[in-house]
Protein backbone atom coordinates (compact mmCIF):
# COMPACT_ATOMS: atom_id res chain seq x y z
CA UNK A 1 0.00 0.00 0.00
CA UNK A 2 1.33 3.43 -0.92
CA UNK A 3 1.05 6.74 0.90
CA UNK A 4 -1.64 9.31 0.42
CA UNK A 5 -5.19 8.68 -0.67
CA UNK A 6 -6.17 5.76 -2.88
CA UNK A 7 -8.23 6.85 -5.93
CA UNK A 8 -10.96 4.33 -6.67
CA UNK A 9 -13.73 4.27 -9.24
CA UNK A 10 -17.10 3.79 -7.53
CA UNK A 11 -19.18 1.65 -9.87
CA UNK A 12 -22.99 1.85 -9.70
CA UNK A 13 -24.79 -1.50 -10.04
CA UNK A 14 -28.54 -1.05 -10.21
CA UNK A 15 -30.62 -3.41 -8.07
CA UNK A 16 -33.03 -5.24 -10.40
CA UNK A 17 -34.50 -7.75 -7.97
CA UNK A 18 -33.91 -7.96 -4.21
CA UNK A 19 -33.43 -11.37 -2.59
CA UNK A 20 -36.52 -12.19 -0.47
CA UNK A 21 -34.56 -11.54 2.77
CA UNK A 22 -33.36 -8.13 1.56
CA UNK A 23 -36.80 -7.22 0.25
CA UNK A 24 -38.27 -7.93 3.69
CA UNK A 25 -36.01 -5.34 5.37
CA UNK A 26 -35.74 -2.78 2.58
CA UNK A 27 -39.45 -2.70 1.68
CA UNK A 28 -40.42 0.77 0.49
CA UNK A 29 -37.72 2.52 2.54
CA UNK A 30 -35.83 3.81 -0.49
CA UNK A 31 -38.84 6.03 -1.16
CA UNK A 32 -39.09 5.31 -4.89
CA UNK A 33 -35.40 5.94 -5.48
CA UNK A 34 -33.43 3.64 -7.78
CA UNK A 35 -31.01 1.72 -5.54
CA UNK A 36 -27.46 1.01 -6.71
CA UNK A 37 -24.95 -1.26 -5.01
CA UNK A 38 -21.71 0.71 -5.20
CA UNK A 39 -18.42 -1.18 -5.66
CA UNK A 40 -14.97 0.44 -5.33
CA UNK A 41 -12.49 -0.72 -7.96
CA UNK A 42 -8.93 0.07 -9.01
CA UNK A 43 -9.51 -1.59 -12.39
CA UNK A 44 -12.33 0.24 -14.19
CA UNK A 45 -11.07 -1.07 -17.56
CA UNK A 46 -12.00 -4.63 -16.51
CA UNK A 47 -15.69 -3.86 -15.89
CA UNK A 48 -16.65 -5.48 -19.22
CA UNK A 49 -15.92 -8.83 -17.54
CA UNK A 50 -18.11 -8.57 -14.42
CA UNK A 51 -19.81 -11.91 -13.68
CA UNK A 52 -21.21 -11.28 -10.19
CA UNK A 53 -20.73 -9.08 -7.13
CA UNK A 54 -19.40 -9.92 -3.65
CA UNK A 55 -20.36 -8.80 -0.16
CA UNK A 56 -19.21 -9.92 3.29
CA UNK A 57 -21.94 -11.91 5.05
CA UNK A 58 -21.15 -10.44 8.48
CA UNK A 59 -20.82 -6.84 7.27
CA UNK A 60 -23.59 -4.31 7.92
CA UNK A 61 -24.62 -2.26 4.91
CA UNK A 62 -26.87 0.74 4.61
CA UNK A 63 -28.95 2.29 1.87
CA UNK A 64 -28.19 6.00 1.70
CA UNK A 65 -29.97 8.75 -0.23
CA UNK A 66 -27.71 10.09 -3.00
CA UNK A 67 -30.36 12.60 -4.12
CA UNK A 68 -34.16 12.55 -4.71
CA UNK A 69 -33.90 9.91 -7.42
CA UNK A 70 -31.05 7.59 -6.41
CA UNK A 71 -29.80 5.71 -3.34
CA UNK A 72 -26.48 3.92 -2.75
CA UNK A 73 -25.93 0.63 -0.93
CA UNK A 74 -22.54 0.51 0.83
CA UNK A 75 -21.03 0.66 4.33
CA UNK A 76 -21.79 3.67 6.55
CA UNK A 77 -18.09 4.47 6.54
CA UNK A 78 -18.11 4.73 2.72
CA UNK A 79 -21.36 6.75 2.73
CA UNK A 80 -19.69 9.29 5.03
CA UNK A 81 -16.70 9.57 2.70
CA UNK A 82 -19.00 9.98 -0.32
CA UNK A 83 -20.95 12.71 1.45
CA UNK A 84 -17.80 14.67 2.26
CA UNK A 85 -16.52 14.20 -1.30
CA UNK A 86 -19.73 15.72 -2.66
CA UNK A 87 -21.02 12.55 -4.33
CA UNK A 88 -24.32 12.75 -2.44
CA UNK A 89 -26.48 15.79 -1.70
CA UNK A 90 -26.47 17.89 0.36
CA UNK A 91 -22.68 17.70 0.71
CA UNK A 92 -21.52 16.37 4.07
CA UNK A 93 -24.96 15.09 5.07
CA UNK A 94 -25.62 11.34 5.40
CA UNK A 95 -29.25 10.20 5.14
CA UNK A 96 -29.61 6.48 5.89
CA UNK A 97 -32.86 5.02 4.56
CA UNK A 98 -32.43 1.37 5.58
CA UNK A 99 -29.93 -1.05 7.09
CA UNK A 100 -29.31 -4.55 5.73
CA UNK A 101 -26.98 -7.39 6.76
CA UNK A 102 -24.65 -8.65 4.06
CA UNK A 103 -26.00 -12.21 4.47
CA UNK A 104 -29.45 -11.01 3.41
CA UNK A 105 -28.15 -9.51 0.16
CA UNK A 106 -27.04 -12.90 -1.24
CA UNK A 107 -29.09 -13.74 -4.34
CA UNK A 108 -30.00 -10.14 -5.14
CA UNK A 109 -29.93 -9.51 -8.91
CA UNK A 110 -28.12 -6.43 -10.19
CA UNK A 111 -27.14 -4.76 -13.45
CA UNK A 112 -23.33 -4.48 -13.84
CA UNK A 113 -22.50 -1.30 -15.80
CA UNK A 114 -20.52 -1.67 -19.06
CA UNK A 115 -20.46 -5.47 -18.62
CA UNK A 116 -20.91 -7.98 -21.43
CA UNK A 117 -23.38 -9.81 -19.15
CA UNK A 118 -26.61 -7.83 -18.53
CA UNK A 119 -27.58 -9.26 -15.12
CA UNK A 120 -25.50 -10.78 -12.31
CA UNK A 121 -26.02 -11.96 -8.71
CA UNK A 122 -24.69 -10.94 -5.31
CA UNK A 123 -22.59 -13.72 -3.74
CA UNK A 124 -20.60 -14.15 -0.48
CA UNK A 125 -16.80 -13.65 -0.22
CA UNK A 126 -14.82 -14.43 2.96
CA UNK A 127 -12.13 -11.78 2.54
CA UNK A 128 -14.20 -8.62 2.06
CA UNK A 129 -12.86 -5.98 4.44
CA UNK A 130 -15.46 -3.68 6.04
CA UNK A 131 -12.74 -1.01 6.33
CA UNK A 132 -11.83 -0.75 2.66
CA UNK A 133 -13.72 0.84 -0.22
CA UNK A 134 -17.48 0.47 -0.02
CA UNK A 135 -17.53 -3.12 1.33
CA UNK A 136 -18.99 -4.15 -2.04
CA UNK A 137 -16.64 -5.82 -4.52
CA UNK A 138 -17.56 -6.29 -8.14
CA UNK A 139 -16.24 -9.59 -9.45
CA UNK A 140 -14.08 -9.92 -12.55
CA UNK A 141 -12.76 -13.50 -12.38
CA UNK A 142 -10.79 -13.20 -15.63
CA UNK A 143 -8.47 -10.56 -14.14
CA UNK A 144 -8.74 -10.78 -10.34
CA UNK A 145 -7.25 -13.89 -8.67
CA UNK A 146 -9.37 -13.25 -5.54
CA UNK A 147 -12.55 -13.12 -7.61
CA UNK A 148 -11.62 -16.20 -9.64
CA UNK A 149 -10.84 -18.33 -6.59
CA UNK A 150 -13.93 -17.20 -4.67
CA UNK A 151 -16.12 -18.09 -7.63
CA UNK A 152 -14.39 -21.50 -7.87
CA UNK A 153 -15.04 -22.13 -4.13
CA UNK A 154 -18.72 -21.19 -4.51
CA UNK A 155 -19.12 -23.53 -7.49
CA UNK A 156 -17.48 -26.40 -5.55
CA UNK A 157 -19.67 -26.03 -2.45
CA UNK A 158 -22.87 -24.12 -3.26
CA UNK A 159 -24.84 -25.71 -0.36
CA UNK A 160 -22.09 -24.84 2.13
CA UNK A 161 -22.20 -21.21 1.01
CA UNK A 162 -25.99 -21.17 0.87
CA UNK A 163 -26.26 -20.18 -2.78
CA UNK A 164 -28.25 -21.41 -5.76
CA UNK A 165 -25.65 -22.82 -8.23
CA UNK A 166 -27.24 -20.84 -11.07
CA UNK A 167 -26.13 -17.60 -9.36
CA UNK A 168 -22.47 -18.57 -9.90
CA UNK A 169 -22.94 -20.00 -13.40
CA UNK A 170 -21.51 -17.19 -15.52
CA UNK A 171 -18.03 -18.13 -16.75
CA UNK A 172 -15.08 -15.70 -16.69
CA UNK A 173 -15.00 -13.49 -19.78
CA UNK A 174 -11.67 -12.58 -21.49
CA UNK A 175 -11.11 -8.81 -21.21
CA UNK A 176 -7.34 -8.26 -21.36
CA UNK A 177 -4.56 -10.13 -23.14
CA UNK A 178 -0.93 -10.23 -21.94
CA UNK A 179 2.01 -11.82 -23.80
CA UNK A 180 3.00 -14.02 -20.84
CA UNK A 181 -0.39 -15.06 -19.43
CA UNK A 182 -2.71 -15.08 -22.43
CA UNK A 183 -6.35 -13.95 -22.41
CA UNK A 184 -7.18 -14.70 -18.77
CA UNK A 185 -4.49 -13.80 -16.29
CA UNK A 186 -6.35 -14.70 -13.07
CA UNK A 187 -6.77 -18.45 -13.63
CA UNK A 188 -3.17 -18.59 -14.97
CA UNK A 189 -1.77 -17.12 -11.73
CA UNK A 190 -4.05 -19.33 -9.59
CA UNK A 191 -2.37 -22.33 -11.26
CA UNK A 192 1.12 -20.83 -11.04
CA UNK A 193 0.83 -20.31 -7.27
CA UNK A 194 -1.06 -23.61 -6.70
CA UNK A 195 -3.93 -21.82 -4.97
CA UNK A 196 -6.65 -24.16 -3.66
CA UNK A 197 -9.15 -21.87 -1.94
CA UNK A 198 -9.83 -18.26 -0.96
CA UNK A 199 -8.21 -19.13 2.40
CA UNK A 200 -4.77 -19.18 0.69
CA UNK A 201 -4.46 -15.46 1.32
CA UNK A 202 -0.64 -15.28 1.17
CA UNK A 203 -0.39 -16.87 -2.31
CA UNK A 204 -3.42 -14.86 -3.44
CA UNK A 205 -1.63 -11.63 -2.50
CA UNK A 206 1.33 -12.67 -4.71
CA UNK A 207 -0.95 -13.66 -7.59
CA UNK A 208 -2.80 -10.35 -7.24
CA UNK A 209 0.46 -8.38 -7.43
CA UNK A 210 1.52 -10.12 -10.65
CA UNK A 211 -1.93 -9.92 -12.27
CA UNK A 212 -2.15 -6.22 -11.47
CA UNK A 213 1.32 -5.29 -12.82
CA UNK A 214 1.18 -7.54 -15.89
CA UNK A 215 -2.28 -6.32 -16.81
CA UNK A 216 -1.37 -2.68 -16.39
CA UNK A 217 2.05 -2.63 -18.08
CA UNK A 218 1.66 -5.33 -20.75
CA UNK A 219 -2.10 -5.74 -21.24
CA UNK A 220 -4.15 -5.07 -24.37
CA UNK A 221 -7.93 -4.63 -24.35
CA UNK A 222 -9.89 -7.46 -26.02
CA UNK A 223 -13.38 -5.93 -25.71
CA UNK A 224 -15.28 -2.67 -25.53
CA UNK A 225 -14.90 0.79 -27.03
CA UNK A 226 -11.09 0.74 -26.61
CA UNK A 227 -10.47 -2.75 -27.96
CA UNK A 228 -6.89 -3.11 -29.25
CA UNK A 229 -5.55 -0.28 -27.05
CA UNK A 230 -3.09 -0.78 -24.22
CA UNK A 231 -4.55 -1.03 -20.71
CA UNK A 232 -2.52 2.02 -19.70
CA UNK A 233 -4.28 4.08 -22.38
CA UNK A 234 -7.72 2.51 -21.97
CA UNK A 235 -7.96 2.66 -18.17
CA UNK A 236 -8.61 6.42 -17.80
CA UNK A 237 -10.83 6.41 -20.91
CA UNK A 238 -13.13 3.65 -19.64
CA UNK A 239 -13.30 5.39 -16.25
CA UNK A 240 -14.24 8.70 -17.90
CA UNK A 241 -16.86 7.02 -20.13
CA UNK A 242 -18.49 5.40 -17.07
CA UNK A 243 -18.52 8.70 -15.20
CA UNK A 244 -20.01 10.50 -18.25
CA UNK A 245 -22.73 7.83 -18.42
CA UNK A 246 -23.45 8.48 -14.71
CA UNK A 247 -22.68 4.84 -13.96
CA UNK A 248 -19.60 5.65 -11.86
CA UNK A 249 -18.01 8.42 -9.80
CA UNK A 250 -14.64 9.16 -8.22
CA UNK A 251 -14.17 7.84 -4.70
CA UNK A 252 -11.04 8.34 -2.59
CA UNK A 253 -9.99 7.24 0.89
Ligand code: A2H
Pocket residue numbers: 006040041042043046127128129130131132133134135136137138139140143144145147208212
Ligand atom coordinates in the same frame (compact mmCIF):
# COMPACT_ATOMS: atom_id res chain seq x y z
B1 A2H B 1 -10.49 -4.64 -7.73
P1 A2H B 1 -6.54 -2.17 -2.58
CL1 A2H B 1 -10.15 -7.15 -12.11
N1 A2H B 1 -12.37 -5.94 0.61
O1 A2H B 1 -11.60 -4.44 -8.69
C1 A2H B 1 -11.59 -6.68 -0.20
N2 A2H B 1 -11.29 -6.33 -1.48
C2 A2H B 1 -11.79 -5.18 -1.92
C3 A2H B 1 -12.63 -4.34 -1.13
C4 A2H B 1 -12.90 -4.77 0.20
N3 A2H B 1 -13.68 -4.04 1.03
N4 A2H B 1 -12.98 -3.26 -1.85
C5 A2H B 1 -12.42 -3.42 -3.06
N5 A2H B 1 -11.71 -4.57 -3.12
C6 A2H B 1 -10.95 -5.13 -4.25
C7 A2H B 1 -11.51 -5.35 -9.82
C8 A2H B 1 -10.12 -5.88 -9.74
C9 A2H B 1 -9.51 -5.50 -8.55
C10 A2H B 1 -9.43 -6.64 -10.65
C11 A2H B 1 -8.13 -7.02 -10.40
C12 A2H B 1 -7.52 -6.65 -9.19
C13 A2H B 1 -8.22 -5.88 -8.26
C14 A2H B 1 -12.56 -6.41 -9.75
N6 A2H B 1 -12.67 -7.03 -8.49
O2 A2H B 1 -7.68 -5.51 -7.09
O3 A2H B 1 -6.22 -2.99 -1.36
C15 A2H B 1 -11.33 -4.52 -5.57
O4 A2H B 1 -11.02 -5.42 -6.63
C16 A2H B 1 -6.34 -5.84 -6.83
C17 A2H B 1 -5.55 -4.61 -6.41
O5 A2H B 1 -7.18 -0.85 -2.28
C18 A2H B 1 -10.36 -3.36 -5.78
O6 A2H B 1 -10.04 -3.38 -7.18
O7 A2H B 1 -5.32 -2.10 -3.44
C19 A2H B 1 -9.17 -3.75 -4.92
O8 A2H B 1 -9.59 -4.83 -4.07
C20 A2H B 1 -8.68 -2.62 -4.04
O9 A2H B 1 -7.57 -3.12 -3.35
